[in-house]
Amino acid sequence: MDATLHKQSFWSKYIFSTDHKVIGMQYAIMGIIMAGVGGFLAYVFRYNLAYPNASIPLFGHLSATQYNAFVTCHGMIMVFWVGMPVLLSALGNLLIPLMIGTDDMAFPTVNMLSFWIFFLSAVVLLASFFVPGGAFGGGWTMYPPFSAGGYVNHNPHFFTALFSGVSLMILAVALELVAMLMGGINFVVTTINKRTKGMTAFRVPIVVWFINIASVIFMFSVGPLVAGAFMLLFDNILGTGFYDPARGGDPMLWEHLFWFFGHPEVYVLLLPALGVLAEILPVFARKPLFGYKPIIYMALVSAVLSVLVWAHHQFVAGIDPRMATFFSIGTILISIPFAGIFLSFMATLWKGSIKFSVPMMWVLGFIGLFLIGGLTGLFLGSNTFDIYAHDTYFVVAHFHYTLFPDIFFGFFAAIYYWFPKFTGKSLNAGLGKLHFWLTFFAFNVTWFVLFFNGLAGQHRRINDYSDFSLIMREPYITFEKIATISAIILILSQFIFLYNLFTSLAKAKKGVKNPWESNTLEWVADSPPPHGNFQTYPVVYHGPYEYSLPGEGADFLPQNVQGKNDTNNVTQNNYEHKTATSFATHK
Amino acid sequence: MEAVMTAPIQEKKITSDGIIGMVFVLATEAMFFAGLISAYIVNRAGVMVWPPAGQPRLPIEVTAVNTLVLLSSAFALYMFGRRVKSAAYIKIRSKGLLTAALLLGATFLAVQGTEWVKLVGYGLTTHSSLYGAFFYTLIGLHGAHVLVGLTILLYLFSSFRKPLPFGVLKSRIIACSMYWYFVVAIWPILYILVYLN
Numbered sequence: 001m002d003a004t005l006h007k008q009s010f011w012s013k014y015i016f017s018t019d020h021k022v023i024g025m026q027y028a029i030m031g032i033i034m035a036g037v038g039g040f041l042a043y044v045f046r047y048n049l050a051y052p053n054a055s056i057p058l059f060g061h062l063s064a065t066q067y068n069a070f071v072t073c074h075g076m077i078m079v080f081w082v083g084m085p086v087l088l089s090a091l092g093n094l095l096i097p098l099m100i101g102t103d104d105m106a107f108p109t110v111n112m113l114s115f116w117i118f119f120l121s122a123v124v125l126l127a128s129f130f131v132p133g134g135a136f137g138g139g140w141t142m143y144p145p146f147s148a149g150g151y152v153n154h155n156p157h158f159f160t161a162l163f164s165g166v167s168l169m170i171l172a173v174a175l176e177l178v179a180m181l182m183g184g185i186n187f188v189v190t191t192i193n194k195r196t197k198g199m200t201a202f203r204v205p206i207v208v209w210f211i212n213i214a215s216v217i218f219m220f221s222v223g224p225l226v227a228g229a230f231m232l233l234f235d236n237i238l239g240t241g242f243y244d245p246a247r248g249g250d251p252m253l254w255e256h257l258f259w260f261f262g263h264p265e266v267y268v269l270l271l272p273a274l275g276v277l278a279e280i281l282p283v284f285a286r287k288p289l290f291g292y293k294p295i296i297y298m299a300l301v302s303a304v305l306s307v308l309v310w311a312h313h314q315f316v317a318g319i320d321p322r323m324a325t326f327f328s329i330g331t332i333l334i335s336i337p338f339a340g341i342f343l344s345f346m347a348t349l350w351k352g353s354i355k356f357s358v359p360m361m362w363v364l365g366f367i368g369l370f371l372i373g374g375l376t377g378l379f380l381g382s383n384t385f386d387i388y389a390h391d392t393y394f395v396v397a398h399f400h401y402t403l404f405p406d407i408f409f410g411f412f413a414a415i416y417y418w419f420p421k422f423t424g425k426s427l428n429a430g431l432g433k434l435h436f437w438l439t440f441f442a443f444n445v446t447w448f449v450l451f452f453n454g455l456a457g458q459h460r461r462i463n464d465y466s467d468f469s470l471i472m473r474e475p476y477i478t479f480e481k482i483a484t485i486s487a488i489i490l491i492l493s494q495f496i497f498l499y500n501l502f503t504s505l506a507k508a509k510k511g512v513k514n515p516w517e518s519n520t521l522e523w524v525a526d527s528p529p530p531h532g533n534f535q536t537y538p539v540v541y542h543g544p545y546e547y548s549l550p551g552e553g554a555d556f557l558p559q560n561v562q563g564k565n566d567t568n569n570v571t572q573n574n575y576e577h578k579t580a581t582s583f584a585t586h587k
Numbered sequence: 588m589e590a591v592m593t594a595p596i597q598e599k600k601i602t603s604d605g606i607i608g609m610v611f612v613l614a615t616e617a618m619f620f621a622g623l624i625s626a627y628i629v630n631r632a633g634v635m636v637w638p639p640a641g642q643p644r645l646p647i648e649v650t651a652v653n654t655l656v657l658l659s660s661a662f663a664l665y666m667f668g669r670r671v672k673s674a675a676y677i678k679i680r681s682k683g684l685l686t687a688a689l690l691l692g693a694t695f696l697a698v699q700g701t702e703w704v705k706l707v708g709y710g711l712t713t714h715s716s717l718y719g720a721f722f723y724t725l726i727g728l729h730g731a732h733v734l735v736g737l738t739i740l741l742y743l744f745s746s747f748r749k750p751l752p753f754g755v756l757k758s759r760i761i762a763c764s765m766y767w768y769f770v771v772a773i774w775p776i777l778y779i780l781v782y783l784n
Binding site: 101102103106107154155181184185186188189192193194195196197198199200216219220221222223224225226227228230231234238239240241242247248249250253257260534537539 | 594595596597598600601604607608611612614615616617618619620621622623625626629630633634713714716717719720721723724728
C-alpha cells in the first residue's frame with residue numbers, strides 16, 4: 001500500500017470509494033434509511049388495522065389499494081433492502097477483509113459498482129410509488145395473476161407497461177439481486193484467496209464462514225428466480241403468457257421459481273446474523289466457542305437442505321400430496337442443524353463469566369425470540385397444521401419472530417459491538433440498554449398477541465375487519481389495538497438508537513483498539529482502520545476463540561499473538577488440540 | 588499522518604481471483620439457465636400439439652450451420668489459449684485466432700438476428716403463442732449472453748495493448764475463455780430442446 005494513495009478527494013473517499021469499509025458503511029446507512037421507510041409503511045397499515053377508516057397521523061386516510069401496496073412494499077423493503085444490505089453486504093464488507101487480515105476485497109471496483117447498483121435499485125423501488133396506479137400491491141411474493149399483465153393485455157404498450165408498479169418492482173428486485181451477487185462473489189473470492197499467513201480454513205471466524213455459506217446459497221438459488229422474473233416481466237411488457245392458464249401457461253411455475261430462491265433466502269439472512277452471535281458470545285462469556293467445527297458443518301448441512309424445502313410455501317396452492325410430504329419432512333429436518341447451532345451457543349454460555357454488555361443483551365434477546373420463531377415454524381412445517389393456519393396472522397407472527405430478531409437484533413448486536421472499531425468512538429451503554437429493553441418488550445407485545453388472532457382465523461390480507469364480526473370479536477379487537485400501540489412504541493424506541501448514534505459520532509475520537517478484549521484480527525488494526533487496514537499485517541497462530549486459556553497471562557489470546565502451546569510453524573493446524581485443553585479446565 | 592504500510596502477507600493462492608470469480612459467475616449462470624430450461628420442459632410436457640397450429644416452423648437447417656459457426660468460434664479461442672506461451676508471443680502470432688473467435692461469434696449473432704426478423708414476418712411473436720414466448724425468451728436470453736461474451740472477448744483483445752506479466756495475462760485469458768465456453772456449451776442444449784423438439 002503506497003502512502004501517496006491516501007490523498008483522495010471527497011468524492012473518491014466517501015462516495016465512489018472502493019474501500020471495503022466505506023462501502024460497508026454505505027450499505028449500512030442505506031439499510032437504515034430503507035428500514036425507516038419500511039417501518040413507516042408498517043406504522044400506517046398497522047394503524048389502519050386497529051382503527052379502520054380513521055385518519056392516520058402523519059399520513060391521512062389509507063385506501064384499500066394503498067393498504068395492499070404498503071403491505072407488499074413493507075415486506076419487499078424489509079427483506080431485500082434492509083435484511084440483505086445490512087446483514088450480508090454491510091457485515092461482509094466491513095468484516096471479511098479485516099478478519100482475514102488483508103487490505104481490501106479481491107475486486108474493489110466491482111464492490112463499488114455493487115453498492116451503486118443497489119442504490120439504483122432502491123431508487124427504482126421508491127419511484128414505483130409515484131407512477132400511475134401506484135406501487136404494486138399483490139403481495140411481496142408477486143404471485144400471478146396479480147403480477148402478470150399478460151392476463152388482461154396480450155399486446156401491451158411497451159413503455160406504459162414498463163413504467164407500472166409491478167414492472168418497476170421486478171426491475172428493482174432484479175437490480176438488487178445483481179448487486180448482491182457481485183458482493184457475494186467478492187466475499188467468496190476474497191475469503192478463498194486473500195487470507196493472511198497462518199489463517200487456515202479452520203482458523204477463520206464463524207461470521208466469515210457464515211457470510212460465505214450464505215453467499216453460496218444465494219448464488220445457487222438466485223438464478224431460477226431471475227429466470228422467473230424475466231418471464232414475469234415479459235408477461236407484463238411483451239404480452240407473453242407464461243403464467244396465464246388460458247394461453248397454456250401455468251401460475252404455479254412462478255411459485256416454484258420464486259420459492260426456490262425465496263426459502264433459501266431466509267437462510268441467507270439468518271446465517272450472517274448467527275455468525276454475529278458466534279463472534280459476540282465467546283467475548284462476553286470469556287469462553288471458547290463450543291464446537292467450532294460442528295457449527296460450520298451444521299451450517300453446511302443446512303445450506304444443502306435449504307434448497308430442498310421450498311414447496312412448503314405452496315401446501316395450499318395445490319401440489320401433489322406425496323410431494324407435500326417430502327417437503328414437510330425436509331422442513332422439519334432443517335431445524336436439526338439449526339437446533340445444533342443454537343445448542344452450541346447455549347453451551348458456550350454454560351459456566352462462562354457472562355458480561356451483560358449491550359451487544360450481549362441483543363445476542364441473548366435474539367436467541368430467546370428466535371426460539372419462539374423456530375418452534376412455531378415446526379408447527380407450520382407440518383402440512384396438516386399449515387393448511388389450517390395458512391395466510392393467517394399465525395404465519396405472519398411466526399416469520400416476524402424469526403426475521404425481526406434476525407435482521408434487527410443481529411444488526412444492533414453488530415453495531416453496538418463493532419461501532420468502536422469502525423469509528424474510534426463508543427456508543428452510550430445506558431441508552432443502548434434502554435433501546436434494547438424497549439425494543440424487546442414492544443416487539444414481544446406486538447407479535448405475541450397476533451398468534452392468537454391468527455389461530456382465531458384472522459387473515460393477513462384483509463385491510464378492514466369491520467364486516468367480519470364472526471372473526472373480529474373481543475378479545476381480538478383489543479389484541480389488534482394492543483399490537484398497534486405496541487408497534488408504534490417499537491418504532492419510536494428506534495429514535496433512541498438514532499439519537500445515541502448521532503451524539504456518539506459527535507464525540508471526540510478515542511481510538512481504543514480493543515475495547516472488548518477480543519481475539520479476532522479486526523481488533524489488531526487501528527480504530528478506525530485506515531485505508532489499507534493494517535500498519536503491519538498480522539500473522540495468525542491459532543483459532544479465533546481462545547479465551548481463558550490456562551497458562552496464558554490475560555484471559556484472551558488474540559489470533560496474531562503466539563501462545564505457549566502454539567508452535568512456530570504457523571501452517572500447522574493446532575486448533576483442535578488447544579480447544580480440547582481449554583474445555584478440560586472449564587469442567 | 589499516514590504511515591507507509593507493508594504489503595499484505597498471504598496464504599498461498601489456489602488460482603487467480605479472476606478464475607475463481609468466474610467459476611461462481613458461471614455456477615450462477617448455470618442455475619439461471621436451469622430455471623429457464625426446466626420452466627420450458629415442464630410447460631412443453633403439458634402440451635399435445637407443439638408447435639401450435641398456425642405458427643411457423645423454426646429454421647432448423649440454417650441454425651444447424653450456425654451452431655457449427657459458434658462451436659468453431661470456441662475452438663478458435665481454445666487454440667488461441669493453447670498457443671499463448673509467453674507475453675511476447677501474443678504480439679506476433681496468435682491474435683489472429685482471437686479475432687477469428689470474435690468474428691465467428693458475431694456471425695452467429697447476426698445470423699440469429701436475421702432469422703428472427705424473418706420469423707416475426709411469418710407471425711411468430713412474443714404474444715402470438717406460448718411457443719413464440721418461450722422461443723424468444725430462451726433464445727433471446729442466450730443471445731444476450733453471447734453479446735456479453737463478445738464484449739468480454741473484446742475486453743481481452745484490448746487488454747493486450749498494455750504490457751502485462753505473463754501470469755496475469757494467462758489467467759485473464761482463461762477466465763474470459765471460460766465465459767465464452769459456457770455460452771457456447773449451453774447453445775447445443777437449447778438447439779436440441781427448442782429447435783429439434
